[in-house]
Amino acid sequence: MTSVSGRNVRHAVLLYGSLEELLAAAVPFLAAGLGDGDAVVLACRPEHTALLADALGHDDRILALDREGVYTRSTKAVATYRRVVHRGVAAGALAVRLIGEVPVDPRPQGWADWHRYEAIFNVALASLPVASVCAYDLRELTEPIGDGVEQTHPALLTPAGHRPNDRFVEPSIVLRRITATPADPVDDTPPTLSAPDLGDVTRLPELRAQLRATLAGAWWQEQLRSDFAAAVCEVLLNAYRHGRPPVAVRLWVTPAQLVCTVTDHGDGFDDPLAGYVPPHNGPRAAGAGLWLVRQACDILEAARTPTGFTVRLTTFLPASDAARSTGSGTADAEPTSVRAERARVSAKELARRFSLGASGLIGDDGAASRG
């Protein structure tokens, strides 16, 4: 690789066999970034993050993230890193250099989502000023995981710097090879909600109301359920907009999972990158719906079947104790009016910071101004 500092290398892998090897490769890369005016983000094991921060002199531009909080799910990790880069640049950094340690789960289905993450990182952050390094301890890698790691990084980082990785495989090809986590079979059981013949897009508000009513559940699952409803609505809209009627919806609600199939009679899509390319990167509004769907549910599968084109969404529901302890949906335990008032107070403070004082906010003709 010709880049000396590594800023132009979007996604590299650092394969280390010892702590010394990790530091020998990572520290020069990160230190060069600080020298170039970049921000540094660390999402490694806590002990590695501490050592790297020590070696870099605890510069104010270093942001240490909780690794377990970042690597919860592939699409959420991508969203977190996109946000971190946006904010770093907004704070004045020229670019962001990040180093993270992706969890390694030797079970095939445990690795599948992180394998997917490594592939989609290449497209999801392609337009951002970021130089990323994924560090893996070679002693933890099985052969299939090692292969997956090498195939998803276009560059290698060594103590001598970056060099191209000739084992890199295009993300779309990698994604086709990764099988989805199989959900519990529910399709042969009676659905909780079935709408077999939906005529046109004007039915969307009515369907949303039906979905909301069917998905209503315990407050600690509210966030998962409402995100799932949003995902279903976006898939429905795609079916109306890009597919052919009639559109059929089947929804299963079990204590362990939410599953929904949306079937239309169109040709569907066959792009493994669908929903992984940020909408900003493409034509206006194109892909915005599937980008949301990928984040709002656990699994999106799409297939042509004898009855048409079917998109199947799944979200796994945690046990109540687990959900409560992770705080999923805790905001809903608070009255919405309290939350809204707190938001308005914050907004007024922000408005004051924009030097508005007490004058009208949306207009000066009295149509919607403060007195």
Added chain:
Amino acid sequence: MVVIDRRAPGLEWDGHLLLLHRTEDERLDGLTAWVRRGLDLGEKVIYTEVRHQPENGLLAVLTARGVDVAEAVCSGALVVLPPREFYPREGQQGVAERAFAEGFAAVRISAEATTALSTLPPAEVHGVEQQIDELVRTQPMHAMCQYEEATTTGPWLEDAVSVHLTGVRQTTFATSQALDGLALHGEVDTTNTDVFAAVMIAASRRAPRVLWVDLAELAYLDAGSCWRLDDATRPFRAAGGNVLLVAPQPSVERTMRMLEVDELPGMHVLGGS
């Protein structure tokens, strides 16, 4: 299906309203509620219409929907004028003043856009709407302008929304005046995202430096509409303006954050969490 609570503050049938109706039933439901509100408050209700059959006219519609039309007409509280009298050359100030002279404390007027177009050139309709808007803001007056949603598109929609910014009434979406700006109600998806975009365009054109949008009563915003929000406010934000998206419901806030709306320059999501 309809999630708008018409009893919510700001969503009464008062002020300068734009009734965007999808069906005739929807139009007549809204019109009946609007007339009933005026009669209940002791106001004078002045209407105009082009009807070839009396059974299709306002009085027949109200009667069928349980309004005591005979008493209202006898007392002078309800009158249907021909379009030429409803839209006099000198404007509607005189129409209102005659009602006040009769002893009514307030007056409300309503017509369909097609009725206005039967007597006014299309280019003059927006000017009349602006005059009505001025009257509503300065006199004890209310006005409801009825537009068919299917034919109210493009610049025609933007003009209509701009003079009724805090009084839009659509099937599943509405606007009102919030203490600190504009409040949105209901749901926004592909079926009404053009109306939503027109509202945001008009609001950002009117805002001097900060556009305050209260989202506490907005129950749904789809992904495509997040981009319409970006597009509609971009010129305002590019000129240094800031959009405050205040008190969104948790699901709406998560949608906006997943779509990175809060990362756009000049866009601020204040969720209160």
